[in-house]
Amino acid sequence: xxxxxxxxxxxxxxxxxxxxxxxxxxxxxxxxxxxxxxxxxxxxxxxxxxxxxxxxxxxxxxxxxxxxxxxxxxxxxxxxxxxxxxxxxxxxxxxxxxxxxxxxxxxxxxxxxxxxxxxxxxxxxxxxxxxxxxxxxxxxxxxxxxxxxxxxxxxxxxxxxxxxxxxxxxxxxxxxxxxxxxxxxxxxxxxxxxxxxxxxxxxxxxxxxxxxxxxxxxxxxxxxxxxxxxxxxxxxxxxxxxxxxxxxxxxxxxxxxxxxxxxxxxxxxxxxxxxxxxxxxxxxxxxxxxxxxx
Numbered sequence: 001x002x003x004x005x006x007x008x009x010x011x012x013x014x015x016x017x018x019x020x021x022x023x024x025x026x027x028x029x030x031x032x033x034x035x036x037x038x039x040x041x042x043x044x045x046x047x048x049x050x051x052x053x054x055x056x057x058x059x060x061x062x063x064x065x066x067x068x069x070x071x072x073x074x075x076x077x078x079x080x081x082x083x084x085x086x087x088x089x090x091x092x093x094x095x096x097x098x099x100x101x102x103x104x105x106x107x108x109x110x111x112x113x114x115x116x117x118x119x120x121x122x123x124x125x126x127x128x129x130x131x132x133x134x135x136x137x138x139x140x141x142x143x144x145x146x147x148x149x150x151x152x153x154x155x156x157x158x159x160x161x162x163x164x165x166x167x168x169x170x171x172x173x174x175x176x177x178x179x180x181x182x183x184x185x186x187x188x189x190x191x192x193x194x195x196x197x198x199x200x201x202x203x204x205x206x207x208x209x210x211x212x213x214x215x216x217x218x219x220x221x222x223x224x225x226x227x228x229x230x231x232x233x234x235x236x237x238x239x240x241x242x243x244x245x246x247x248x249x250x251x252x253x254x255x256x257x258x259x260x261x262x263x264x265x266x267x268x269x270x271x272x273x274x275x276x277x278x279x280x281x282x283x284x285x286x287x288x289x290x291x292x293x294x
């Protein structure tokens with residue numbers, strides 16, 4: 001079986017990263033062992049502690065001079081551990097911009113335009129489930145109350161469903177990826193549906209409605225794009241993924257196939273509903289009680 005060069009390169013980078021983590025853990029374990037030794041020495045009344053030699057703890061070249069100048073073993077060990085912890089915390093931040101800059105494999109995960117690679121996102125999203133409901137699981141939204149008044153206000157029109165302009169989304173089997181559908185069945189029913197619409201009423205579907213499948217397949221988005229569908233509306237996505245995209249205002253995006261690279265030939269504009277379900281209580285905001293009271 002022929003292995004994609006990019007996949008091989010990615011595996012090599014991942015192996016290198018794992019090796020770095022192993023080395024860091026080994027250093028930390030060594031430092032912790034030395035601290036325990038110091039505690040035992042102090043506890044037994046031993047006051048003569050030899051200065052730390054260069055072979056005991058490796059000090060990076062870019063570390064501050066005060067660490068190098070200090071010859072106290074405990075001080076150096078504590079500072080080394082503190083520096084390692086700060087480095088680890090910085091690398092674990094889920095901030096997208098920071099990850100793009102720090103990850104050695106960023107060229108495979110992110111394009112120059114800052115597109116999000118979901119395989120990478122799944123590795124950094126915590127997928128936690130905090131107690132306390134939606135207000136604890138969400139995030140703070142800040143805005144300038146005065147500046148927002150200067151923006152153009154939205155004009156809302158309430159139009160009854162009697163104006164006789166129905167939308168025909170997809171033009172095929174509704175939300176086909178909700179079940180374990182076979183590829184050939186999906187393609188066949190899409191051919192039949194589009195031919196029927198064109199021959200009967202002369203309509204070419206451009207929009208796809210997929211709000212209830214439990215999981216969304218990139219295969220279906222690719223087939224829809226090949227059928228000249230240009231817009232998707234999707235909903236059934238894990239709340240942690242929605243939160244991740246909402247924080248960076250990326251709930252609307254161009255869905256691109258993993259193998260497409262920088263080509264936009266597989267792109268299809270996608271709108272992801274921000275909240276849980278598609279019923280009325282889930283459409284006004286994260287707290288269902290607000291809509292229910294209205």
